[in-house]
Amino acid sequence: DQQVKQNSPSLSVQEGRISILNCDYTNSMFDYFLWYKKYPAEGPTFLISISSIKDKNEDGRFTVFLNKSAKHLSLHIVPSQPGDSAVYFCAASASGAGSYQLTFGKGTKLSVIP
Amino acid sequence: DTEVTQTPKHLVMGMTNKKSLKCEQHMGHRAMYWYKQKAKKPPELMFVYSYEKLSINESVPSRFSPECPNSSLLNLHLHALQPEDSALYLCASSQEVSAGGYHEQYFGPGTRLTVT
Numbered sequence: 001d002q003q004v005k006q007n008s009p010s011l012s013v014q015e016g017r018i019s020i021l022n023c024d025y026t027n028s029m030f031d032y033f034l035w036y037k038k039y040p041a042e043g044p045t046f047l048i049s050i051s052s053i054k055d056k057n058e059d060g061r062f063t064v065f066l067n068k069s070a071k072h073l074s075l076h077i078v079p080s081q082p083g084d085s086a087v088y089f090c091a092a093s094a095s096g097a098g099s100y101q102l103t104f105g106k107g108t109k110l111s112v113i114p
Numbered sequence: 115d116t117e118v119t120q121t122p123k124h125l126v127m128g129m130t131n132k133k134s135l136k137c138e139q140h141m142g143h144r145a146m147y148w149y150k151q152k153a154k155k156p157p158e159l160m161f162v163y164s165y166e167k168l169s170i171n172e173s174v175p176s177r178f179s180p181e182c183p184n185s186s187l188l189n190l191h192l193h194a195l196q197p198e199d200s201a202l203y204l205c206a207s208s209q210e211v212s213a214g215g216y217h218e219q220y221f222g223p224g225t226r227l228t229v230t
Binding site for chain 2: 036049093102104
């Protein structure tokens with residue numbers, strides 16, 4: 001049973017436009033969500049996170065939105081740059097279980113076209 | 115500084131070899147993790163160390179043996195591996211492991227392991 005789902009395996013966006021990556025979750029105990037970016041043959045790089053007490057968190061070009069009622073979150077990248085081309089993983093954790101347990105989605109490969 | 119380092123970057127080993135993977139962080143984090151990642155899959159948690167004690171073993175075969183010599187170092191000893199163990203092995207660290215706390219995990223670049 002996949003508790004974190006990224007239903008789009010890939011996404012192509014023109015440079016300068018907005019990239020929107022989506023993530024859905026099923027476990028209502030999840031209360032902390034993270035986005036990681038991964039280049040081939042490298043480890044995931046932490047990008048941005050949001051706790052369930054917020055519905056938006058912004059860091060530079062990256063904004064994460066959380067819709068708890070829909071169990072949905074999204075990562076917006078504006079403007080998209082070619083260097084953003086990577087695989088993006090959504091991850092979730094439940095604080096009651098301790099912060100170690102990250103449940104990852106399968107990832108979305110973003111290609112930003114110059 | 116949010117750097118986690120791992121050595122070696124690449125490792126090829128036979129099924130009868132013994133080798134070790136190393137991980138180091140100097141962020142003062144008290145929780146360290148080993149993950150395994152196969153191609154086109156998300157990372158899978160293997161072990162968690164909290165304050166240098168093994169707190170989680172996700173039913174990993176005994177041919178993988180973790181060790182935490184001190185709060186900055188984490189090793190993964192490998193012995194008698196199988197070809198299906200070939201993967202990217204990732205180390206991560208976070209401030210700590212605590213119920214009710216939110217702590218990002220920071221990943222190293224990984225060791226690409228090939229078992230022949």
